[in-house]
Amino acid sequence: MAEEKGLHVVQFSKANGYFPTVLASPSKCRTEEDIETNEILDFKQYCLDGRVILERKKYPPFYTKHKSWDIYLKKQENIRNQDKVRMNLRVEYGEIRSFLTDKYPECRPARFIKKNKESEEEEE
Incomplete structure (x- = not known):
């Protein structure tokens, strides 16, 4: 060639x-x-002698036309990026905090610690 x-x-x-x-x-x-x-x-x-390969148009999934999909999207709007925000807060401040934490120290969320079965048996 x-x-x-x-x-x-x-x-x-x-x-x-x-x-x-x-x-x-x-x-x-x-x-x-x-x-x-x-x-x-x-x-x-x-x-291919000047011809072009035909690429089929990708159609949207069938469920995007349903009313339930619109409801799902509206519900997801509230929690979108919530996990990323929580992770960034933990990285930056070491805890999850809001803009009110400095003014009202009691507005810190409680820390939940998972207990293992082994630690429960040792306590008894």
């Missing part, structure tokens, strides 16, 4: 960070002025 077109064949891969890798080089390269504007340069199109 490189000899036929007179151009370098280059591959971009995710493994190389999309850095171009030269696969084949022609003996004599053409310049930009020699390349026509309507010439096919894409490898897949070249292999």
Whole structure:
């Protein structure tokens, strides 16, 4: 293909960070002025004689049209990102706290500690 077109064949891969890798080089390269504007340069199109692979349209899932889906989305709006906020509060302050914690120290949430079966048996 490189000899036929007179151009370098280059591959971009995710493994190389999309850095171009030269696969084949022609003996004599053409310049930009020699390349026509309507010439096919894409490898897949070249292999398929100018045709393009038809990619089917992805339809949305069937349940997105139901009324229950809208209700679900409205309920999820309240708790969206709640787990991320709780984690960030624990990282930043070491506990879950609100903007009222400094003014009213009693508004700290209670800490729940899970007890193991072994620790319960030792207490008895």
